[in-house]
Amino acid sequence: MDTQILKGDILAEKLLQLVSKKIEEFKEATSTTPGLGILAIGEFEGGKSYRQAIEKLCKEIEIYLEIKILPSFISLREAIEELEIFNASPNINGILIEMPLPANFPEKDFLLHLSPQKDVDCLSLLNRGKFALDSFSVISPCTPLAVYCLLIEYGIRLKGSHLVIVGRSNIVGKPLALLMLRKGIDATVTVCHSKTPHLEQFTSQADILVVAVNSPRLITSSMIKEGAVVIDVGINKIFDSKLGKDIIVGDVDFEDVMGKASAITPVPGGVGSLTRVLLIKNTLKLAYLQRGLEDETFLLS
Amino acid sequence: MDTQILKGDILAEKLLQLVSKKIEEFKEATSTTPGLGILAIGEFEGGKSYRQAIEKLCKEIEIYLEIKILPSFISLREAIEELEIFNASPNINGILIEMPLPANFPEKDFLLHLSPQKDVDCLSLLNRGKFALDSFSVISPCTPLAVYCLLIEYGIRLKGSHLVIVGRSNIVGKPLALLMLRKGIDATVTVCHSKTPHLEQFTSQADILVVAVNSPRLITSSMIKEGAVVIDVGINKIFDSKLGKDIIVGDVDFEDVMGKASAITPVPGGVGSLTRVLLIKNTLKLAYLQRGLEDETFLLS
Numbered sequence A, B: 001m002d003t004q005i006l007k008g009d010i011l012a013e014k015l016l017q018l019v020s021k022k023i024e025e026f027k028e029a030t031s032t033t034p035g036l037g038i039l040a041i042g043e044f045e046g047g048k049s050y051r052q053a054i055e056k057l058c059k060e061i062e063i064y065l066e067i068k069i070l071p072s073f074i075s076l077r078e079a080i081e082e083l084e085i086f087n088a089s090p091n092i093n094g095i096l097i098e099m100p101l102p103a104n105f106p107e108k109d110f111l112l113h114l115s116p117q118k119d120v121d122c123l124s125l126l127n128r129g130k131f132a133l134d135s136f137s138v139i140s141p142c143t144p145l146a147v148y149c150l151l152i153e154y155g156i157r158l159k160g161s162h163l164v165i166v167g168r169s170n171i172v173g174k175p176l177a178l179l180m181l182r183k184g185i186d187a188t189v190t191v192c193h194s195k196t197p198h199l200e201q202f203t204s205q206a207d208i209l210v211v212a213v214n215s216p217r218l219i220t221s222s223m224i225k226e227g228a229v230v231i232d233v234g235i236n237k238i239f240d241s242k243l244g245k246d247i248i249v250g251d252v253d254f255e256d257v258m259g260k261a262s263a264i265t266p267v268p269g270g271v272g273s274l275t276r277v278l279l280i281k282n283t284l285k286l287a288y289l290q291r292g293l294e295d296e297t298f299l300l301s
Helices: A008-030 A045-061 A076-088 A107-111 A125-132 A142-153 A173-180 A199-203 A271-290 B008-030 B045-061 B076-088 B107-111 B125-132 B142-153 B173-180 B199-203 B271-290
Strands: A035-041 A064-070 A094-097 A162-166 A188-192 A208-211 A229-232 A236-240 A245-249 B035-041 B064-070 B094-097 B162-166 B188-192 B208-211 B229-232 B236-240 B245-249
Touching (some): A008 A045, A008 A271, A045 A064, A076 A094, A076 A107, A125 A173, A125 B125, A125 B173, A142 A173, A142 A229, A162 A199, A173 B125, A173 B173, A188 A199, B008 B045, B008 B142, B008 B271, B035 B076, B035 B271, B045 B064, B045 B271, B076 B107, B094 B271, B125 B173, B142 B229, B142 B271, B173 B188, B188 B199
Parallel strands (some): A035 A094, A162 A208, A208 A229, B035 B064, B162 B188, B162 B208, B208 B229
Antiparallel strands (some): A188 B188
């Protein structure tokens, strides 16, 4: 079977052109520059490379970026103080809190203080509540939205499909399940995770398989159905002994599933590229809303 | 195979005794009576019988109950005004909004005004957001909690099990999926719904099957796996031609699956009985919290 490559980077580039145009319009209309604030507590490899990619993007399209990396041992009170500075800053329209937060950090108590008006990844309690109750009117989490946009762009049928998600995180697995269950989208959804026994029994039933566990090359051809669409959300740095250097791979063994899957996203160049541009798009959407400006056709796309 | 009957009503009775004792303690400590407010917009059959059952229960354990039935054509503004009266009333500790609201009623705009401190079924945006992000510290939605309690009471293993839910409502299907995916519970979860083709392909794979679509006797023995645990959340009034009168049946053909399922909840006397008592328990929990009183052992149970 010919396996189609779902080129997230090409879709991202198309969307970025639209976003760039809207940024220019925003700058002209308001004489201000949209701004994104990233707040990280502690450092980890994946977070660092994601931040660098966003930094590059913000430079390219000329939006304001502020990055705060707080020490992993920071107290809740101090972390909230730093977050409140972003909440209050007129230069910041969107705030991204890097997930996951350190183990044992009181996540919900912290997210309670994230301004819903500046919440670019649907992590504030109010926005997540709306999203969980099925509202289309708010910011959607960027990665689930990227997966959805990619599937729609390539004309992959969701209604009546069986979508299997591997991973139950708050930024991919769970919100993606909620999104795909929405009326009108109508997928049937299975969520597996690290404690699922016989994972292959579930993955092999997927019409559409989405993998988001950051486990390098976890999914091999024997674990998927002939003709499945495979969406790889994982980003893992591993040492390639043949090349003698570190390389980036996904959660899917790309070479192995080629020829069996009907379509697959590459890593890099797949979901991640699109996620970053949607993050900028969400920032811009919030900037418009904060100004009381609206552009329905763009904002809802 | 002998099919065990999971007696929700017996568990409910046990829990009610505990709750009654706590109500007495609350009354003594505060010289006030805990109060529940039910707000319905429009009337439908299922809502009415649920309300009557709660009314009976509130009389029995002597807690204050106020029921407001608003016309189905009420405006959002007027409905919010009525809700705000409950929010402000010192007699009301818990508020239950009857779901589903009429079609086209702006649900999220309405629920935005439900006080999180009085939200007895986890429908306020803030509490639902916390719940969606995995917090154990808030009120859980009553029906998913009832399903969970029943399974735990009867020692049914959740970790590693495949739980299949039929129904994707905001009061059962979606929150139950989120609950069962929690770390420590660790079920693998599939959510099916009215648009799922070949439903039997999914239901027949369930170790635990939960049905919540209000479709009388939808699930028959050919649709379940030998030894499956079947949880029937449906409540349907149908005319029985043999008996010549209306009877209440669930979403599962009880007689048909007997002998094939390893366990099943009856309707009535199953999940619904327990849900009602959990509603009272949540009301009391909120009453304690509003007074700044806590009883950890009871509140977290």
